[in-house]
Amino acid sequence: MTDSHKEAFREEAHELLGELETSLLELEKTPADTDLIGRVFRAMHTIKGSGAMFGFEDVAAFTHDVETLYDLVRNGKANITKDVIDLTLSACDEIRKMVNGEHTESSDADRTKAITEAFRRFISGGGPAETSKKDSIAAQGPAQDERGRNVTYRIRFRPARDIFAGGTNPVPLLNEIRGLGNSRIVAQSDAIPALPDVNPEECYTYWDIILTTDRGIDAIRDVFIFIEDDAEIRIDVIDEAGLFDDETDYKKIGEILLERGDIKPDDLKKALGAHKRIGELLVESGIVAPDKVESALAEQQHVREMRQKRQTAESGAASIRVPAERLDSLVNMVGELVTVQSRLTQKASSLNDAELTMIAEEVERLTVELRDNTMSIRMLPIGTTFSKFTRLVRDLSNELGKEIVLQTEGAETELDKTVIERLNDPLVHLIRNSIDHGIELPAARVAAGKPRQGTINLKAEHSGASVLIRIVDDGAGLDVEAIRSKAVEKGLIGPDASLSEKDLFALILAPGFSTAKKVTNVSGRGVGMDVVKKNIDALQGTIEFSSKKGQGTTVTLKLPLTLAIIDGLLVRIQGDHFVLPLSAIEEVVELSRQDVANAHGQHMASIRGEIVPYIRLREQFRIIGRAPDIEQIVTTNVDGYRVGLVVDQVIGEHQTVIKSLGRVYKSVEEVSGATILGDGRVALILDVPKLIRKAEMDEKSRKAHGGLN
């Protein structure tokens, strides 16, 4: 069957599956609708029938059980339940994968089996199934199972002398053998007579072939089908997965030759008496031709390779499972190593010893690699979390009488394991909110000129050292006025406060805030969002809303890739060191006394024509001492605003192993942790956004209370 035929079937199948899903979702609401049941049955029947015709036997076999169940339902012998719908939906997904040819992993086969078994349980519970039909299709299954097991064969192919007269060329046959799998072919020339006796129209050569294939012995016989009556063809199984697994090493050359009948036992015994390589010996003594030994060697090597491959495939497999704590302790140790390494680097540079510096640099390079590798081990694709939400959306939207589909993007985006674990709850809350408050009821959507079915898009993407997760819905959008009046009512803002839309949206995160007109059991009790904020804060992340009334809402979570080690900028104020996360930093410029004087007491600096407010950390942390004549401003970008942080000196980049400060210091918001420097001193890691917010608030309260300034 040509590819265009298959393509035609694929298209047809996709259409059918689409219709099928729609029918199933409708059927869920009206389980007794015989029309719908008939439609589901026919769709399954067509997929099965066409599948078998166009070479999709797996689709046909798999669909059979689904069809059987709906046949029973159609005849009133079984009932549609929610479980049946669930199962059928997952069956649709399986079929789609099979049709697309994505059905290759063994885990796929397991899932398929599980679904099939589930259907059979329903069938047996619902009444007698048409067993005869099922058997005929199931019979095709094992034949395919046998494929995929690699067996190694030894083939001796000695064509009849007059093979050419029949128009047969042995070379294409050998090529066909090569096409079956991994092979080694050794030509045997010992039957070629001396030149005067050669008839050029005859074939004297024969071949020893070692072939590893999963296609079975019949496929090999088929190669020689036209000449099997005339040629000598011997096929022996010499290695098979599962049968010879205990033996890693293969037979000795002597044994192989003996087995093939190329030498006699006596010859072997004699040869073994001498202390030489058996192959060489046998050739030297003229017992066996060099080609024969070469062929035996090929067999030996081939089988050894195959066995080795099999063993590495078994033991090394695709992955190893390791307890999470072991990984955590590895990360801790790498952290310690990073600290020690920075001490070494510092010491080397202070000693000014070229050789030691070289070693220190080498250690640094290795440490960075080790750090990155260790971190990557902890990285998991976020897709595992995403997949849970599909179900959540379906169940909740049904409960609320809404029609919503969840689309995901960037499921392969990787994040630190701990981040992913702690991300689950906030995401559940946010998605629930989108379902409950965001997406309207189907009727309201249609009235607003939108498609009946609402969409929630869950996207993840990398952005520098962070991961952005967006939850986009095409619902009603946030009601700015409702938020404002609610905020006023709760006393969060004054009645006449003027806030930007963005700041207003941020109020949603305040404790006890909920604008839902009535409380449903999905959301609306106002407990979700502040918990979400707390969780995201704990992950060093930020959360942001944007919305257009009538068009939808986008929630953006920005999360750090990892929590254990960050790239930081080490700065100094007087005798104290601080680390600023590098991800938040834009640039470093100088601030001279002249600049300060020019600003007339305002904490503003002009950086390339742009006015940037700054915070003097020396003042913020009340560090006593005199600032140097030239200070440095580290400019950061927080929530789209540029703010400078003034320090005495910027020392440079620093691989920062984050250590928790412990519970005692939990209330100190501006500091997210601490790290140990190369010389053993402690540097505090600053939480830049919070630091800036705190400074802002201090400034406001100072103004409000008519403080010194």
Add this chain to the structure above:
Amino acid sequence: MSKIIMTVDDSASVRQMVSFTLRDAGYQVLEAVDGRDAVTRLNGTSVNMVITDLNMPNLDGIGLIRALRANAAFKFIPIVMLTTESQDTKKQEGKAAGATGWIVKPFKPEQLLAVVKKVLG
């Protein structure tokens, strides 16, 4: 250069199906309506392979194979015969006459191509 295959059959539909399949796979195809037509057309031309029916008027398949094998130009080319399953004796006869292989009718296009590939390489 693409290889040339001659299809010999008195049934136009079989010839058409064979030609279509082979041309589609990139071969050049010559057609002959029976054994005698084939021998005439092959006089002076060379082909890489012949696919012939067995039951044909004027000169049948077996006769054609014998005639071709007697000619030095066609002594070693692959000749494949189209048979029906009931013609097992014919198969043996054909092999003895020098046929390389056979295809059992009815066959699918991919079976035909598999055999051509097997004998032509």
